[in-house]
Amino acid sequence: MNFINVNGTKLHYRFDGAEGLPVLVLSHSLGTDLSMWDLQIPEFTQHFRVLRYDMRGHGASETAPGPYTIEQLALDVVGLLDGLEIERANFCGISIGGMIGIWLAGHVPDRLMKIALCNTAAYKGQAEVFNSRIESVLKGGMDAVVAGSLKTCLSASFHDKAPNEVEKLRRMVLATSPEGYAASCAAIRDMDQRGTVCRITVPSLLVAGSEDLSMPPSVVQSIADQIPGAKYLELEAAHLSNIEAAEPFTAEIVKFMQ
Numbered sequence: 001m002n003f004i005n006v007n008g009t010k011l012h013y014r015f016d017g018a019e020g021l022p023v024l025v026l027s028h029s030l031g032t033d034l035s036m037w038d039l040q041i042p043e044f045t046q047h048f049r050v051l052r053y054d055m056r057g058h059g060a061s062e063t064a065p066g067p068y069t070i071e072q073l074a075l076d077v078v079g080l081l082d083g084l085e086i087e088r089a090n091f092c093g094i095s096i097g098g099m100i101g102i103w104l105a106g107h108v109p110d111r112l113m114k115i116a117l118c119n120t121a122a123y124k125g126q127a128e129v130f131n132s133r134i135e136s137v138l139k140g141g142m143d144a145v146v147a148g149s150l151k152t153c154l155s156a157s158f159h160d161k162a163p164n165e166v167e168k169l170r171r172m173v174l175a176t177s178p179e180g181y182a183a184s185c186a187a188i189r190d191m192d193q194r195g196t197v198c199r200i201t202v203p204s205l206l207v208a209g210s211e212d213l214s215m216p217p218s219v220v221q222s223i224a225d226q227i228p229g230a231k232y233l234e235l236e237a238a239h240l241s242n243i244e245a246a247e248p249f250t251a252e253i254v255k256f257m258q
């Protein structure tokens with residue numbers, strides 16, 4: 001396993017794909033880890049040198065004390081690129097990973113080639129929802145949030161159709177640090193990037209899930225509407241469209257990034 005010290009925190013990362021191909025950074029969702037991109041890797045590595053990492057407080061990365069902020073999580077990506085001596089990269093982030101992408105595109109566009117922002121939002125609000133989730137997870141551990149998370153992330157029909165994927169996600173959520181999860185919920189709760197989105201000029205693809213109740217299509221579409229030339233794609237999926245609609249998701253990201 002590869003680790004790098006970024007902004008005082010040990011982050012787990014891995015490369016897949018040949019050296020010399022353009023770099024594509026993948027940033028995962030809340031309560032998951034870099035393996036949530038596994039279905040994309042066979043195709044992505046035909047075109048990109050894929051750089052995946054576990055967000056602080058997730059997977060095998062260190063859980064620095066929270067609360068985190070989206071800026072801090074995005075600066076971890078900048079630190080990762082700096083530490084690995086990558087000048088510019090493509091970026092694909094889902095959910096909180098997309099929020100990180102919004103920050104990067106608004107603040108360090110010169111480090112990016114193209115971005116895909118998936119099942120995400122520039123502003124969530126709903127402080128009481130996140131506060132109650134933080135309270136539950138700090139009191140009851142990941143057991144207290146796993147059922148809700150699985151219901152939000154994947155549709156009921158996908159639960160029936162792909163029980164192995166659901167089980168993999170369940171294990172990922174349960175393996176997440178409750179403190180890291182709570183600290184990241186605070187980052188989403190406190191985020192307001194509505195003033196950042198309208199500054200983005202990096203070529204952008206916005207991906208929504210038609211059954212995503214967490215970041216509904218209208219929210220994703222509104223981001224696309226504010227970015228000049230942005231493309232908008234809606235897939236038949238709930239929140240984790242890269243898992244639930246893996247084939248079209250992967251193909252469309254490759255088509256856009258090339």
Ligand SMILES: O=C(O)CC1=CCC(=O)O1
Nearest residue numbers: 029030095096149152214
């Ligand atoms: O509510 C969830 O668990 C879904 C989610 C919100 C932000 C994120 O990254 O995932």
